[in-house]
Amino acid sequence: MSVSQKHIAHELLSRAHSPDTADQLFTERIKQKPLYLRPTSPTPADNRSRRRLQRLRKKEYFYKKQKPRPLSAREKRVSGIHDIPKEECKYDIFKGLHELWVEYMQEVLDIKDRKAYNYTPVTPASHGSKLVSADYHGAKIEVVRSRCAGRVGVKGIVVRDTKFTFVIVTENDVVKTIPKEHTVFRFTIPTIQHQTNNGNDTTHGLEVASKDLVFELHGSQFENRPVDRANKKFKWKNVDYL
Incomplete structure (x- = not known):
């Protein structure tokens, strides 16, 4: 042209x-009119890549909405999530935990602010279910009976309460694992009774220390995790294995 x-x-x-x-x-x-070009049709390989990308996006969205999978027992052992560092296995460190546990048990048994002239006595029928469902991390326990004679007399503060064992720290800063089966543990809860001058509840009353409460815990009847014991019903059972 x-x-x-x-x-x-x-x-x-x-x-x-x-x-x-x-x-x-x-x-x-x-x-000056722009010329819009239509792209060529996608090949089968492009369609396959597009479908794969859509699947990956749906999978990613599903994993974001899904709750994380709990760790297995093997993974917990490998990660050391339940291991206590050796530098922290000191009896003096866990004394504060024991003091908190004593206050906690006094509230559980309703003996923290009880009056000398008006209180409900602690009996197995009235407080047995509370003792079963309580948490024993921080309790100072002592082995009083066991089929293994070498465990009798061992005492310390509970740092871990598992389904079948109590892990305690002794006064010599030694960590020991005591099986619950065929073992009787003893623990003490101090109590304080408030007594007023005129029998009235005033802030100027006198505190009179009463006899401490001593309990014995049969480990064979206590083989449950603290989480499982929270809703467990208390049942009377005969104990004739020791």
Whole structure:
């Protein structure tokens, strides 16, 4: 096509419009009009990649909404999540935990602020279920009976209460694992009775120390985790294995 030959669209516009208007319309509508190109059709490989990407996105979204899987027993052992560092296995460190546990047990048994003239005595029938469902981390226990004679007399503060064992720290900063089966543990809870001068509940009353409460815990009847014991019902059982 020669340079002097005009575009067919320009010739058609010249027939309907003036020369200036035809030049303007040709420049804006035809010469400078963008040309949109349609991409070629995707190949089967592209379709497969697109479907795989959609599956990965759905899977990622599902994992975000899903709760994390709990660790297995093997993974817990490998990670050491329940291991107590040796530098922290000190009897003096856990004394504070024992003091908190004593206050906790006094509240559980309703003996923390009881009055000398009006209180409910602690009996197995009234407080047995509370003792069963209580937490014993921080309790100071002593082995009083056991089929293994070497365990009798061992005492310390409970640092871990598992389903079948008590892990304690002795006064010599030694960590020992005591099985619950065929073992009787003893622990003591100190009590304080408040006595007033005139029998009235005033803030100027006198505190009179009473006899401490001593309990014996039969480990064979106590083989449950602290979490499982919270909703466990208390049942009377005969103990004749020792």
